[in-house]
Amino acid sequence: MDNKKEDLRIVKTKASLYRGLMALMKEKPFEQIKVSEICSSSYVNRSTFYDHFNDKFELLQSLLLDLSSELTNTMVITNPTNNPQEYFKEMLTILLNHVSENLEIYSAVAKINGNSIAIDMTMDTIVNLTIKDIEKNNINNTDLPTRTFVLFYTSGFISVIADSVKDPKTFDPDKILKTLLMFIPDNK
Numbered sequence: 001m002d003n004k005k006e007d008l009r010i011v012k013t014k015a016s017l018y019r020g021l022m023a024l025m026k027e028k029p030f031e032q033i034k035v036s037e038i039c040s041s042s043y044v045n046r047s048t049f050y051d052h053f054n055d056k057f058e059l060l061q062s063l064l065l066d067l068s069s070e071l072t073n074t075m076v077i078t079n080p081t082n083n084p085q086e087y088f089k090e091m092l093t094i095l096l097n098h099v100s101e102n103l104e105i106y107s108a109v110a111k112i113n114g115n116s117i118a119i120d121m122t123m124d125t126i127v128n129l130t131i132k133d134i135e136k137n138n139i140n141n142t143d144l145p146t147r148t149f150v151l152f153y154t155s156g157f158i159s160v161i162a163d164s165v166k167d168p169k170t171f172d173p174d175k176i177l178k179t180l181l182m183f184i185p186d187n188k
Contacts, residue, residue, distance in 0.1 A: 016042045018063050025108040068121045075129045080137045085186040096173035106165040126154045
């Protein structure tokens with residue numbers, strides 16, 4: 001029972017630190033945020049912070065890993081198809097819903113100077129899951145190797161989505177989906 005309590009305390013501490021970091025990222029750039037400010041904003045003792053993380057970069061990476069894990073759990077294609085446009089429509093709908101639900105985080109991370117960690121993690125997650133689905137459902141009806149086929153489309157999708165989250169006020173998942181689907185052939 002002590003392990004469960006300890007695990008719950010760790011989860012609560014991480015969640016508090018995540019909220020504190022996100023609150024600060026609304027006020028100023030990540031590069032200017034200090035660990036002491038994160039602790040103050042989170043109501044977490046500085047020594048407790050260092051029990052869990054070495055620095056603010058590790059905290060951010062943990063937040064993004066949790067987000068990536070959540071994305072992996074939601075990226076379940078329920079309507080298997082061998083039509084690339086239908087497949088990518090469902091995949092993009094799931095991805096855009098995930099981004100919408102976590103828009104504050106994605107938007108804040110997109111503004112970090114020179115930080116491509118969120119894009120890289122999202123890309124890796126999407127590419128790996130998509131390759132499995134494409135191979136399983138025989139969706140790649142081109143002469144391209146599956147990895148090349150998947151990288152071509154997903155890198156474009158992720159780049160467009162990453163650019164669109166920079167201003168959450170103008171983020172429009174339906175418009176993004178409609179636009180991206182125009183690039184995918186409808187091979188039935």
